[in-house]
Amino acid sequence: MSKTQRAGIAHLEIFRGSEAVRAGFLVAADLRGDRVVRLFRDVYTWAGVPITHELRARAAALALPTGAVVTGRSAATVRGAQVCWTDDPVHVVAPLELRIGRRTGVLLRRTALRPGECAPWGDGLIASPLRMALDLVLGRPLPESVADLDQVLKAGLIDRDEFVAALRARRDNGIVLARQAVQLATGVADSIPESQLRVHLVLAGLEPVAQHWIEVDGEQVAQVDFAFPARKVAVEYDGGWRNNELWALNHDRARLNRIQAAGWDVVFVTAALLRQPRKLVAEVRGALAR
Numbered sequence: 001m002s003k004t005q006r007a008g009i010a011h012l013e014i015f016r017g018s019e020a021v022r023a024g025f026l027v028a029a030d031l032r033g034d035r036v037v038r039l040f041r042d043v044y045t046w047a048g049v050p051i052t053h054e055l056r057a058r059a060a061a062l063a064l065p066t067g068a069v070v071t072g073r074s075a076a077t078v079r080g081a082q083v084c085w086t087d088d089p090v091h092v093v094a095p096l097e098l099r100i101g102r103r104t105g106v107l108l109r110r111t112a113l114r115p116g117e118c119a120p121w122g123d124g125l126i127a128s129p130l131r132m133a134l135d136l137v138l139g140r141p142l143p144e145s146v147a148d149l150d151q152v153l154k155a156g157l158i159d160r161d162e163f164v165a166a167l168r169a170r171r172d173n174g175i176v177l178a179r180q181a182v183q184l185a186t187g188v189a190d191s192i193p194e195s196q197l198r199v200h201l202v203l204a205g206l207e208p209v210a211q212h213w214i215e216v217d218g219e220q221v222a223q224v225d226f227a228f229p230a231r232k233v234a235v236e237y238d239g240g241w242r243n244n245e246l247w248a249l250n251h252d253r254a255r256l257n258r259i260q261a262a263g264w265d266v267v268f269v270t271a272a273l274l275r276q277p278r279k280l281v282a283e284v285r286g287a288l289a290r
Helices: 003-009 017-022 028-032 053-063 072-079 129-137 142-154 160-168 175-184 192-203 253-261 277-289
Strands: 014-016 036-040 043-046 090-094 106-110 118-121 124-127 209-216 219-228 233-237 265-269
Touching: 014 017, 014 053, 017 028, 017 043, 028 036, 036 053, 043 053, 053 072, 053 090, 053 124, 072 090, 072 124, 072 129, 072 142, 124 129, 129 142, 129 160, 129 175, 142 175, 142 192, 160 175, 192 219, 192 233, 192 277, 209 253, 219 253, 233 277, 253 265, 265 277
Parallel strands: 090 106, 233 265
Antiparallel strands: 014 043, 036 043, 118 124, 209 219, 219 233
8 A cells, every 4th residue: 555545544533454554654552452443344433523424325335246236214314304313223235146244323224126226325325316205115014114214205205106117116025004105294394303293193093183283362373283173183293303392391390381271181191102103193082072
């Protein structure tokens, strides 16, 4: 390795440890010390570099054999729809003929890939927007796939009509559920939990109105995640997130009291309750019955 190439390693956010050692830039002991952070086998970043999911996806692309494609939730996050946490596994698809072993931190699925479904990215490949969206909705539970697809649509990463047409022409395993996911997606949800909440309610046969403004005495008092206006029942995801805390009912007792005094019943859904869809639906049905 030339002097220029050796110097270049110092400016890389991710690099192969074996190459850095061969170049004499590091010694083997450095790879076990505090100068670097191991991301995948033989792939490192420098200590102090902010570790994001995108950085981990780039590291996975470097670590995996040629032909593996970063896709699904990881590709969506790279393209601007923040659907992954930093430590979530990197979603990858690989052609059936590619020899590739399972790796910690990588969620791998083998499948046939068509021409044009990926493009060069860093040291590897990234799925095209339509292929990315396809891998979001294939073989995943509806609440999860719809929630991620909502964020992708909201970010404008795909054209809905084009995606519907693409799904219509495919015969993959799970394609029927994938088509249902597109029908359920709206692209207007503020958060992933909100989308999942909506899907649980819709699949239970309920038809809530999203982002509904509650009015009391002609004044807009609060915008709730979901509402059943005829029954005066609101459903709010109480997960500590809000783009505008001013309107968060779980933080504004006075506003909540006004809504309840006007005859509204508010069901707050926590993260724990969201993981129990039967109990969640039962609580909403109970409020509607009251």
